[in-house]
Amino acid sequence: MDFKNRKKKRFDRYNALLIVMLAVFSVIIARLTTLQVIMGEEYAERANDEFIKNLSExxxxxxxxxxxxxxxxxxxxxxxxxxxxxxEARKEIYNTIDKVNSLLQKAGESASDSFELKLLPFRFEFSSETPEGLRRLELRWKKDRGIDSLIFNESLKESTGKGKISELNESETDLLDDMVMAYGAEDTFHYLIKKYKIYEALEDGSEKNKEYAKMSGNELYALMSTRLSDTAIRDYIEIKDSITMESYQGSRAVTIVNNMKEDSAFTFMQQLSDLPGIQVDTEPIRLYPYGEMAAHVLGYLSPINSAQKDRYEERGYDVSTDYIGASGIEAAYEDRLKGSKGGSTVEVDKNGRTVKELFRLDVNPGNTVQLSIDMELQNVAEKGLKEISTQLTTTNRIHTTGGYISDSSNATRGAVVAIEVKTGRVLTLANFPSYDPNIFAVPGRLTPELYRKYFNPDYEAFGNDLIQRLNLKDKEGKAISVDYLFPLNSDGTRRDPYDLYARPFFNYATQGITPPGSTFKPITAVAALEEGAITPSTVIFDGGSFTSSSLRGYRVRNDGGSAYGSLTLNKAMAKSSNVYFADLGYRLYQNGGLNSISEWAWKLGLGHDPSEPAHSTTGIEISENIQSNVYNHDSKRLITQRLINFGVVEFLNAGKARNGSSFKPLSIGIDKADLDPMAQAKQAIKDAVKDALDISLDDANIRKGPKLEDLSKILTPLFQGFIDTLPAGSDVEKASYYANQIAEYIVYDKVNEMWSPVNVISASLGQGDTQISLLQMANSIATIANGGTRYRTSLVDRVLDEEGNVILENQPEVLEETGISEATLEAVRNSMRAVNELGGTAYSTFRNFPIATAGKTGTASVRSNDSTFIGRSAYGVYVTYAPADDPEIAIAIVIYDSTRGSYVAPIALAMYEEYFKDVLESEYPGYTRKYNYKIDDPYEAVTGDYDGNPIEDETTVSP
Structure with a gap:
């Protein structure tokens, strides 16, 4: 064998393989070199030019x-x-912002300013009607931007020895929160300049930027304010802040202008090549074509705030951009109304603009909610309410009745409810004042002026004007101060404890609870007839006042001092005799005890038995006040027990015995400086007093309560225990003396006050502890009118899908069959009919109306001993139903501080003229309507700047 040739062949094969491998690797290396070195910049550019993005719609x-x-x-x-x-866009962000602002100014547009940090002066603006809500929102806002971490690291980390905020205990956390709240708006502005590196807008170069990064926010502001306006700096901060907040949601898109006019949109489309990062999109916005109409029914939208973030994030919302229903039907039916989002997968260029759509998921619009509200009837109620209120505060302010002069100058708020009596459907729910929900549909519409009007009213200016208009004096005849009407809070803001200022967002129909006054007399009549205290023909003599030897001088008089003589139920209701109904209250107390009225009122949906948890008695879909009350013993007992500590502390501090003699004051009030033994001794006295007032209804009805001697024996060692904790030589009375004084105060004053028949008499007149909502009152009258069936009140008839198919339909729902006899109901209905007929208190309003109606006027006193001095007058209340013979509709009306119920009754007439318009036209062609309130023309869109007034000739994008 040729060994040399074989070896040569082998080497040739390996050499060939090696050469091939070297060639392949050479090509790969050359290609990599080309890609990474020679063409690296080009491919980096292409990578920025073409990438995939998911867009939500x-x-x-x-x-x-x-x-x-x-x-x-x-x-x-x-x-x-x-x-x-x-x-790419980030490189030019400040120039882009400047160009955008210039174009907006030329187009007459404004950026959507939803940034809560404001200028001139530096301040925060958060939307909440309560101080607690404002604090919560401001805290969350500052924490989202790291201010809590800043303060913790600078001020608390070392002093607490804690490494993280999460390690702080409750008191330390509260301290941190207080420090965060104390961090002012101007300091926050300076802090954000540094946080977001706004100094880069100066374009002084990277070396200068390194110097600026070491400066404080205050120093940066001082530097920048010499070259840039505060407005420009704030614009930069707002965009950078929005980008940061959006990035937490995985988004890099920030809305600069919402609801832009079409011409403006086209202008920007033509300029996009010079505006890196800017694009023009379309999106649906909420429109309320009739502005303020039914605003408290519809509600309004709001962004998702920080406190709601987690809850809505879990439900698939984009918490940075989505709006949710904040009140009314918008909130109650949020899940039905919101629809399902769509979206697309797209290729975008280096400026984030779409170049190709790869995939699309269509949106599904929300369901349609059809209300029971009749828009035309709602319009009449709202305009009637506004007109009567305006008259009472301007041309018809001073009223003289029965020798008494009253002033309705502050009759600035009220409500109307109308119910279909045989179903519970709410036909009208109107409030005055109101608001336009369009203001909240798009960021930026809530101007500083509107913000102050709605959320930060000038109580001082209003108070001074009210004092001047009403010539308010204190008990000594001196001019009352604005500090009395609107006391100052610790933070310098004012509060409105007397409910003087009209609140546009407050739903007076469902959330306001007021004494019903004489409109409660039909309920008293129901109780008296059902309990056998009277019959419809029982005669009670009205000599002008009611009293009884057992009532210790307590007296009830008729309005204006009138005396009506012998009265049956019909005439007593027609004249609204306080004497007659006070007599009924006393008879009910004697026959059935302290709860003889409340138990019937509860059946009619007015308040509820306090042994049950607080709950809605109407079933309405929107927010309502469920704390209404008709006097009953248990509620009175609970209130008395809750307040007794204040009474005892005040009594002992005053040093005045019940017989008028003086004693050495003793302080058992809460004092943070108290050591445990002293604090415990004080609390033991208070607990014993509270226990003494724990009297059951059965015991109260037979006047079985604590005995003076027994209570004094219980209290004596407790007072001695407290005195023993005082410093030696303290100048005090004997423990037995204090014990006896407090025992007398409890037994003779507070217990007698709890079980006094005066409570029932006051309730019979719709006064005292009785406080109910207008919606409840309307439903109780509807229940009397329909034969005793109490229905759930409802604002929603049905829910429809996109094609108009019914997917949910509400049917009338019976909440309670009251069991009131037909004889009783007929007697009460006849008496209410007499109110609107000749001789009745509402006759002047309905005398020419051809359809028989029934009703009851009410003048309800304000629950304040200072009402005369604070500018409050009586509530004017009116309830009614029609037709009297076969009722279809029940109406309840209240105007605060209007002084008399008869003054608000014309609103009901206007509503009847609208509701029965077809009947009037066909059966009573000669009748001329007294009120003709036309519906304002709707507007199809609200674009650009918005001042709350209808805007004409605006363009919308075709859907």
């Missing part, structure tokens, strides 16, 4: 329509200007 909210299909809330497409944060 909002679903239009479903419509809200009235019972006849009229649109009360809808969604329309609008243009918005968006900044998309990309690496």
């Amino acid at each position: 909002k679903a239009p909210r479903g419509d809200i329509i009235d019972s006849k299909g009229n649109i009360l809330a809808t969604s329309v497409q609008s243009y918005k200007l968006v900044y998309v944060d990309t690496a």
